[in-house]
Amino acid sequence: NAGVTQTPKFQVLKTGQSMTLQCAQDMNHEYMSWYRQDPGMGLRLIHYSVGAGITDQGEVPNGYNVSRSTTEDFPLRLLSAAPSQTSVYFCASSYRAPERNEKLFFGSGTQLSVL
Amino acid sequence: GNSVTQMEGPVTLSEEAFLTINCTYTATGYPSLFWYVQYPGEGLQLLLKATKADDKGSNKGFEATYRKETTSFHLEKGSVQVSDSAVYFCALSDRGDYKLSFGAGTTVTVRA
Numbered sequence: 296n297a298g299v300t301q302t303p304k305f306q307v308l309k310t311g312q313s314m315t316l317q318c319a320q321d322m323n324h325e326y327m328s329w330y331r332q333d334p335g336m337g338l339r340l341i342h343y344s345v346g347a348g349i350t351d352q353g354e355v356p357n358g359y360n361v362s363r364s365t366t367e368d369f370p371l372r373l374l375s376a377a378p379s380q381t382s383v384y385f386c387a388s389s390y391r392a393p394e395r396n397e398k399l400f401f402g403s404g405t406q407l408s409v410l
Numbered sequence: 411g412n413s414v415t416q417m418e419g420p421v422t423l424s425e426e427a428f429l430t431i432n433c434t435y436t437a438t439g440y441p442s443l444f445w446y447v448q449y450p451g452e453g454l455q456l457l458l459k460a461t462k463a464d465d466k467g468s469n470k471g472f473e474a475t476y477r478k479e480t481t482s483f484h485l486e487k488g489s490v491q492v493s494d495s496a497v498y499f500c501a502l503s504d505r506g507d508y509k510l511s512f513g514a515g516t517t518v519t520v521r522a
Contacts, residue, residue: 299453328509335418337499337512338454345508353509385453393503393510396442396461401453 297321301386301402308376308409316371316405318386326389326397327369331355331382332404338385344369345392376409383407412437416500416513423490423520431485431516433474433500441502443467443476443483444510448497457485457498490520 302317320327328343340353344363358380360372369388373380384405389397416433423429435441442461446454458467463478472487483500500513 326508330512335514337414337514338510339512340509343508351508387454392508394505394507396459396503398456398459399446399454399510401455403451403453 299386299388299400299402301405303405306407310376312376314373316384318369319367320388324388324390326392328387329371330385333382378409381409412502412504412511414500414502414511414513416516418514418516420517425492425520425522426489429487429490431498433483435481435502437502437504439504441504444501445474445485446499446501492520492522495520
């Protein structure tokens with residue numbers, strides 16, 4: 296069982312470049328989400344999805360886009376990278392939304408540096 | 411809004427020492443509380459949870475009790491091992507939430 300798979304593990308971008316962080320899960324989870332982890336700030340939600348075709352903004356959505364065309368995949372797009380987007384990004388999924396006390400399954404993370 | 415405050419550390423301990431990480435929360439409703447652990451180079455994984463007041467979550471020798479009167483969910487372990495070295499996150503979810511609210515994380519290092 297692969298669980299939640301994130302690619303790439305590391306990425307360096309120049310300011311203004313765009314890229315897509317990939318996330319896939321093979322557990323048939325309805326809920327998927329993207330968090331960023333910054334020192335001293337814990338994890339902050341960027342975007343989330345409660346099912347295919349449904350996405351919504353989290354706490355820090357500016358500069359990021361998402362789509363959910365299938366249950367399995369939830370890519371995160373950086374439209375025009377900025378140094379403030381240097382962070383570690385985690386994709387997480389669960390059977391249902393967190394309000395149902397569901398356990399979140401996390402990917403292993405993407406370390407992104409924007410120069 | 412909902413929020414979680416936890417001691418940031420870092421915390422350095424010797425093997426077999428007692429570990430406590432404090433966590434307090436603010437919530438408008440009746441949240442569920444979680445501890446997640448992040449081992450070096452890995453994503454977070456659920457360590458334990460409690461869904462109502464006075465519940466005790468436990469796993470791998472760790473325990474935490476949901477205290478509504480003090481709005482706390484402190485993590486404890488009686489005898490830590492080197493393999494417990496990790497970052498520990500306290501988190502909560504509430505009815506109507508579509509996210510977990512995480513604390514800042516506490517880095518724990520256990521020396522042999």
